[in-house]
Amino acid sequence: MAIRNLLFEHREVAGIEEMDVYEKLGGYEGLRRAVTLERQAVIDDVKTSGLRGRGGAGFPTWIKWNGIPKNTDKPHYLICNADEGEPGTYKDRELMLKTPHLLVEGMAIAGYACLGTAGYIYIRGEYVEPAWQIRKAIDQAYKKGYLGKNIMGIEGFNYDLYVHMGAGSYECGEESALMSSLMGERGNPRLKAPHAPLPVHEGVWKSPTLVNNVETYCAAAWILKNGGAEYAKLGTERSKGTKIISVSGHIAKPANYEVEMGTPLLDLLKAAGGVTGGKLKAVIPGGSSVPIMTADKLDKINLDYESCAASGTMLGSGGFMVFNDTTDIVLLMKRTSEFYMHESCGKCTPCREGTRWLFKILDRITSGGGREGDIELLLDICSQIDGRSYCGLGDAAAWPIVGAIKAFREEFEYWIEHKRSPIGDHAVPPTPVVVNPLLTLTPA
């Protein structure tokens, strides 16, 4: 188990973003095969593959596809969540930039299987170049008849694909907030089951809606081309196939690595060239929202959903961040909490008030104002946010801090006691440049 390029098979091929090159290398064969099957057979193939959502939660993809009602007269909408905002994650960017046709093909297959009327690719606003590539690919797919009316000569298979650019909100990567934003509303999360119907029954514009991540659609294209059984051969018992991991931080070769599920974490670390600038201190395996892991625990972690969960962290979206021993964890958490404070939509009390409180305390500690009891207070605030917020953003803001305190409590204590970084002079932060005037409020 190690690097295994399925989706990235052709990423180094020059011109792969063009239709002719892509087709020459077997592109759109998945769609061709799909339309020869019954719609249910396509979903069954995805079921066979064991594909699980690649956006972070790991929900079985086929259940969503299968959940779309087959006998409504309402339009069916398919959404691709390309609002890749999780700090440390940049896999969707590369997929869209290098192999946009893979995503278009995957969405066309899903459109076929789920009787889609229209698909929307919701791309984060900062991803200008990927959006160009996707737009170009969509144009080429229309010309070739892979999108539009009576696709591939199939009577009644009408399916349009649109690109919708986000406006810069992390929260809009959350499925329901994304739907609000797509409909032109404020990017706030919406009620979820059991409080409201599932999106597959009532999503955007009160119609059945399928929401999947970029990588999931791309994997679906691969699965339909090569067969679900082929995909299921890879990975562990419950985590099938491959996962793209975006490696960043103190690492020799930061890049996207597509690994087979179940690959030992240290193997990936080795493949990426190992730690630079010092000794390995910690790894965040799944994006900034998941708990940090100390170096001594890493040998037990494999890169799959179950193994990560067993170790008290998550595979998440695959934002793999490596830290060497020059890293000040408290400063890292201050920066992390600042991010969540800034990105909280403000809808619910715990997240709106709690994230700013967390940041203010961490800011005070790292400005030399730490007090006894601050650590307990941080933990308490986190427990008041975690599971109590309206959507997952609150949880995502609380987990990393709880994880960091659990793993590196002595560093927090050092800051509070000595009013300076335990790492050394070089890590003492410069005075932050304050952009948001509200943050100028000095701690009491």
Next chain:
Amino acid sequence: MPDNRLTQTEASLNPAVTQMVNIKIDGIELQVPKGENIIESAKRAGVDIPYFCYHPRLSKGDAANCRMCLVDVFAPRRAPDGTVSLAKMPKPQASCTLPADEGMVIVTDSEAVVRDRKGVLEFLLINHPLDCPICDRGGECPLQNNAIFYGAATSRYTEEKRHFPKAYPLAENVVFDRERCIHCARCTRFTEDISGDAQLGFLKRGADMEVGTFEHTAYKSKFSGNVIELCPVGALLSRSYRFKARPWDLHSQRSVCSKCSNGCNIKIDYRLDSLQRINGRINEAVNEEWTCDKGKFGHSYVSSEARLKTPMLKTGGEWKAIDWTEALQILVGKLRDANGSVAGIGGQRCTNEDNFAFQKLFREVLKSNDIDSRVEGYLGSVNKPLYERFGYHAMGNAIAELEDMKTILVLGSQLVDEQPIIYLRVRKAYRFKGATVINAVSSVPEDSPKVGDFAQLELVYKPGTEAALLKGILSVLSAEKLASVNGFAKGYTLEKAAEETGVSAEAIQQAARLMATGKLAIIAGREVANHANHLEVVQAIGDLAEATGNAQNINLPGEDVNSQGAADMGVLPDFAPGYAPLENPGKNTAQILQAAADGSLKVLWVAGAKLLEKFPNRELAQAAFASDTFIVVNELTMTETAQAADLVLPAASFAEKEGTFTNCERRVQRIHKAFDISLEIKPDWLIFSEVATRMGGGGGSFFSARDILKAISAQVPAYAGLTAKSLGDEGVRWNYPDK
């Protein structure tokens, strides 16, 4: 136009099933409708769940944001082998949006829930200024109450709080304290769900989030006052009440708003003898709990300095204050000398008791049938337009019945100005019940809210062509065989209607098709009421209603607070109380004014009617007031009409007297005396009664408003059996005996 109807997502407001499910709350087993929000089920069980953002009348899509109502939930799980076991949901759930389902077990008193509530309150208070001692809401504040019951004694927050300038001018009548806001989204949802103008929203995000209008323009609404009462903290404040009183210093009296015929239930909050504010009072059949801005902020006149406090006599063009003895002496003398040449106008702004005493005085003591309560619009026999054909006079539907309509046609009305509470019901029918609304009107104002904002179809016709439009619709119904149409519209073509009205033929066709789909209510407004050919328009409305099978769904609501009651009480030239026809009908308002102008009328008594301001033929009204006729006016202040009179008697406002009003849907509702401005001010009925007594009594002498109500219930068939007790707090809607 985007469809903002909520029928799909509001299972709780619009139950598709009446299935009952068994749930358990804190060990109490109960049956509740499937899909009911758990917070409502808890109320049934008598279990208190605290909340801020939840409101039963607001959509739940944006609720569940305060997280105060979190509870632990155990739901039955079916294992693959078929066994059912209870499993705790991993996260606590917001009970305000959680639909009840079979077998659910709710726990609201666990340690975790207690801790969650403390946590949420701690969060809410970290940026709240805690300036309760100077806050209007202090003493009646949900945040205070919940903090006392469920919060921690102290806060652990030692950082800087969020600061904003106080009293941001949000609307004409509403100021906004952004520091106190807890972002519950009640106000923003109100503008979207209830008033329909969707002006308030959230700006910025995270802890910087604040309520505002989208471009920081003024919040211009006709229902802005409701957000003050909805606000669970002191963030939205009434400009006129701000810093005026503490809630515990106020006395509160139940009453009915005097500003229009909808009859909103209100509370008059007062200190000593001055009115401080008006708040809505719940009456599900009328205003639910809303008020309009006219009602909420329009009652400052009650305690104003301009109120008349003694009778005023005009001598030689100068006003002189006189006492009641002298005033009554002069008045009785004039009435005696007139020897029956007396007439009365007004009563639409008085109580039923005032009106009853008014007509008693004229009919039985002064022996004159020349009284009329109507000032504008149609002045013919009130039985003609609707009663003779359909058996009712004004509104076929109760206000609440409008919710059940499939289609609602609003015809010739700026509904939001004329009938604000009916407007809210129409909007509710649209938003929460899926009704389709058609607005036919001759001019469209720019300001929101208005019916046109959510009407499926807006037909803007040339002024005065209502009948042509209706006939056009009928011709479509007939041509497309959507309904059987009688002879009225025969020979009338769609093209002709389109040409006459200026509405496109397609629009008329669409309207006709929408109207033929089921229950249709027609609400006609001022343009119809004041139409020169009122009878013709009403006949066309009747034809349309009859053709579509909705003969009982025609609504021509009056506009003044008691225009319905005044007619019921027989302040009409041709009907005694209860619409009993008179053998020798008297003169109507126009004829009375003509008689005065001609010099053939000796005394004209105007009971609160604004003749000079409102009577359409102003020259005639002026001529009447300029004549030798002795004119006596009961008024609150020196209005234009009062200025032109000879004797002005200070009358009590609705806040200073007992009595009943009958609203446009024929609901008889009690008002209660809150305070006295001055002992020299008398309710109208007492003035009439004292004159009757001095003139020799007859049937016109009464001792109290309740005394008159007794007489009314004995003498007016429709009001038979109504007593102060049976009317209760919510009133009784009288019905025609044969229905």
